[in-house]
Amino acid sequence: MFDQAGETAGRFLEADVRLGVTGLRRAGKTVFTTAVVDNLLRAGRLPFLDVVASGRFQAARLRPQPDADVPRFAFEEHLATITAAQPDWPEPTTGISQLRLAIRYRPNSALRRTLQSVATVNLDIVDYPGEWLLDLPMLRQSFAEWSALSLELAARSPRDALSVDWRGWLSAIDPAGPDEEEEARRGAALYTEYLHACRRAESFLSIIQPGRFVEPGDLKDAPLLTFCPLPGERRGRGTLWALMESRYEAYKSSVVRRFFAEHFARLNRQVVLIDVLGALNAGVSGLGDMKRALEMSLEPFRHGSSGWLDWLFGSKIDRVLFAATKADHIASSQHPNLKGILDSLVAEARRTIRFEGAQVETMALASLKCTETVVTEHEGRTLRCIQGVPVGRDRPTVLYPGEIPDGADAMTVARNRSYRFMPFRPPADAGRDGRGLPHVRLDQALQFLLGDYLE
Structure with a gap:
């Protein structure tokens, strides 16, 4: 006992x-x-x-x-x-x-x-991946709601320049047209290229959605990854809109909801x-x-x-x-x-x-x-610098990347740009x-x- x-x-x-x-x-x-x-x-x-x-x-x-x-x-x-x-x-x-x-x-x-x-x-x-976390809000969005938000985002700078080809395709197709597989795959491919461009961009874009479009894993070439946002409202059966909507819902069910549950x-x-x-x-x-x-x-x-x-x-x-x-x-x-x-x-x-x-x-x-924090003198000023080996160099270097103002909000600091933070x-x-x-x-x-x- x-x-x-x-x-x-x-x-x-x-x-x-x-x-x-x-x-x-x-x-x-x-x-x-x-x-x-x-x-x-x-x-x-x-x-x-x-x-x-x-x-x-x-x-x-x-x-x-x-x-x-x-x-x-x-x-x-x-x-x-x-x-x-x-x-x-x-x-x-x-x-x-x-x-x-x-x-x-x-x-x-x-x-x-x-x-x-x-x-x-x-x-x-x-x-x-962080993109999987960002996919979870899709569970509460209809295809029309998600499309509207995605299209609005793609039209803003700097994404507008990255999405030119995909948005050009959008302007040439009719969402109420027939549900042709080739057209759907073409739109999805252009949209995926746009997401990859966002991921590579020097403008450091964070919203990449749907996440599996850039990290498909074993879902590569699966039909549920061949959709993209479409403008307008819901269309009837047999249309390109209906095809895209059904695949969006399949993505939510088979990918997003599964990740949440498991x-x-x-x-x-x-x-x-x-x-x-x-x-x-x-x-x-x-x-x-x-x-x-x-x-x-x-x-x-x-x-x-x-x-x-x-x-x-x-x-x-x-x-x-x-x-x-x-x-x-x-x-x-x-x-x-x-x-x-x-x-x-x-x-x-x-x-x-x-x-x-x-x-x-x-x-x-x-x-x-x-890195280590080091103190240096420059033109009569005492500066707190960092010492480490920057990427692309082979020996320790003392750098002054600039300072983040105390109490300033993020956007004010971003507009200031009196700094340059380097990788090590x-x-x-x-x-x-x-x-x-x-x-x-x-x-x-x-x-x-x-x-x-x-x-």
Whole structure:
């Protein structure tokens, strides 16, 4: 009987938590996930993770993941790329992947310690493209509504120049015309080319929808990826409009709703990574597009009174972290200002959202710290600069990227443009001291996302 009680207590103290990791364009989610796992395995650089700071952390180890039909996150491969003799950035992941990490610790509560001296949290990290998160709002939109919004977006600068060929096709076809397969495929191909152009654009466009058009995976050439927005109102059966509408609904049902049911609805915590500095480099258009993308990314967490998100009530997400990445690309004294810019980007959406007991936090961090802050004198001024190896160079360089004004909103900073934030190469000695990859505030991010599970 005592052994049975101990086994029951052991199961009680073994918790599972699913952490979703996604990111807008070029945000570095592959490096984030790699750095999280490496630092939890080594626990040498996590002073602000309470379970480590209090000495209650025992160890962490990789375990077989629970979902056998989801590709495994290639942690070892990505870490090897970052820590190689000639370090490089790993290739970005293009689909969903997963990894399970078991964390053993001593409970903080005296009551829990009487049941079992050591507890375990199984952390399942689910890494998926940001475009998949941005697809979720489509579930509440009809084809006509989605088309109108997409057409309006495509007509604005700088997307208008990128969508010329597709919009030219639109002007030459009749949505009420016959549902010819060749015409549908032509329109879908031009629309897909436009989305790829948005993804490559120097203007740093973030809204890429539908997401599977640019990352089709095993859906390549599937009919449900051969549709595009059409102008006007709903048309009758046998028309090009009806064909496109049916494929849009099939995409929602077979792709978006399936992702929600199989993955998103099972998450407990979510982190959304954002390259705010990259958007600032791109100016007002890039930052405005990112702001709208962030608003769209918050919609799946919203529980409004209209009932249109009844399908979401299965979601268990109760903490969401929005993180401005690559904070090491500016001097450490600028980090509060970078967080302030992120706050201004999500402020409106965060005010209107109504979480059912959920918490939202923002943070400036660097998953892999590539620079050091140094102080230099220039023309009688003391400047806080950064020193690292920029991409394309082979030796450390001291740079002054400019400063983000204190208290300024995002659009004001974007219009100012008195800065240039450069990308850097991974440091040559990353992780060689055995303490885990160097970072900025990764431990604080983990404390917000996991700290209550490790009490």
